[in-house]
Amino acid sequence: MSARELIVLGTSSQVPTRYRNHNGYLLRWDEEGLLFDPGEGTQRQMIYAEVTVTQVTRILVTHFHGDHCLGLAGLHQRISLDRVPHEIDVHFPASGQVFYERMRYASIYHEVGKVAPRPIRGEGVIHETDKLTITARRLDHGVECFGYRLQERDGRTMLPEKLAAAGVKGPAIKQLIRDGSIEIDGRIVKLDDVSLFKPGQGFAMIMDTRMCDSAIELARGADLVLCESTYLSSEEREARAHGHLTAKQAGIIAREAGARRLVLTHFSQRYGSTKPFVEEAKSVWPEGDVVAVRDGDRVSVPKRLGATD
Template identity: 55%
Template sequence: MSTREFVVLGTASQAPTRQRNHNGYLLRWDGEGLLFDPGEGTQRQMLHAGVAAHDITRICVTHFHGDHCLGLPGVLQRLSLDRVPHPVTAYFPASGQHWFDRLHHATAFHEAAVPIEHPLAGEHVHIPAGPFTLEARRLSHPVESYGYRVVEPDGRRILPERLAAHGVAGPDVGRLQREGRIGGVTLEQVSVPRPGQKFAFVMDTRRCAAAVELARDVDLLVCESTFADADAELAYEVGHLTAREAAAIAAEAGARQLVLTHFSQRYPDVGPLLDQAREVFPDTVAAHDLDRITIPRRRPAPE
């Protein structure tokens, strides 16, 4: 069974609260673990959430404001401390290379697991990443910031009754999937289309076209919702979204489910933000620290 879930390590924005740790999120995608924006305290939150350093295969930093990256030194050192044997790739804005270097070598430690650096440059980046494509788009924020999108390629779902009707069994099933045809039987005759799943992570940004494109037709959109309606002018001024704006992005993009996070410390209760978002996009939830959110089941195949 594949495991695809979103693990919330922290939901605060600039300042943590008694209930909310700084940012930190892990996307489990089968054998991959994508760690997004490790803020302060991420290592400890990983322990609480049952996330090990060995679970991390990629680190995705949206930008170099402290609440999104000050946990990076501890995470990188933990990879070495735990002797993580597999490669871990770190994605981050190329303009922040000097910040990444400083965080990487913030203190003395014995580096046994060296991250593979993949700086991002340009408005739109496509990165083949094994079982999926990782996309990054530049957002609208006072410092250069990227949002991320995970796209699984479309495939086909084998139907056992059609295999039996065509007399295909045993090792021939695998051959048919790999080669597309065995004798007079084609893969299309024994299967139906299986749409690939999609996920988007949109952090610090004003509303912009790139945010909508990242969220286009995703199964799960995780989006910052730093402010409530009453603070919409402030949100725009400092390069952030309101919960209602996050919902509008989800609605325009045709997302299936929206997860709100990155809440300002000025809101002890995020219930009103959730209510404002649901007026625009009903299938919305507000993230809480240590939540585990299952990626929605695949969309049905087009008929």
């Protein structure tokens, strides 16, 4: 099983259907488990998907419309019930903190789980490690709404046989990585001589927005883009009025951003089939990799681009 994959828990928009639950998306990314927009019924969907709350390391809410957040009440209680051993950060727009607190303490329970609210007060970096960065950007919706971007840092794959041939070993390897070159027995060994560039992978989460520059920037060069496509182009005027995208607009975002794989979701209950959504997105991005997901789907992050790709 891929260590980097998107597990789709719900794909409906405001109204769930017989086949689509409210939103919910778990991104497995190495040791991280990022749960985005847990709508009503997320606990149940996690059981169907065979994932547990102990796999969640942080929760990220784009905005406080119910289909994106009503599952928070049950999840907070489940975190305590299951005695999750690690702290879970919860990121959300600061303007909706009152709603977050109401859901966190919606009913009586014995709170023993370790949860750290992280209200977002502006665009920028919201989490950073030596391996990755998560940033938030404002989208264009009827209420304050943030999109998220996870970006892995670029790295290097060291080539043991070339290191050995160049006589670089032990502490000298760290020095070479840090400085970019090192002198060994009167010879200059460059990092490029003994390693391959490993470009960092990226994931973008774009929910509930009209067409805007922020959506394109979030998706810029991303390997996997999860994007709302509530409507088809026949309802473009309605989409704009309600602060949403059409499938065609999602395709334009992916194309303009140079993304690698586009995942369409957040479908209005009026549509029975998602096939037209893929067709619309590909009409403006014919070479694109487009997937319209169903509840329970798992979508892998595309393999890393090589140094020469």
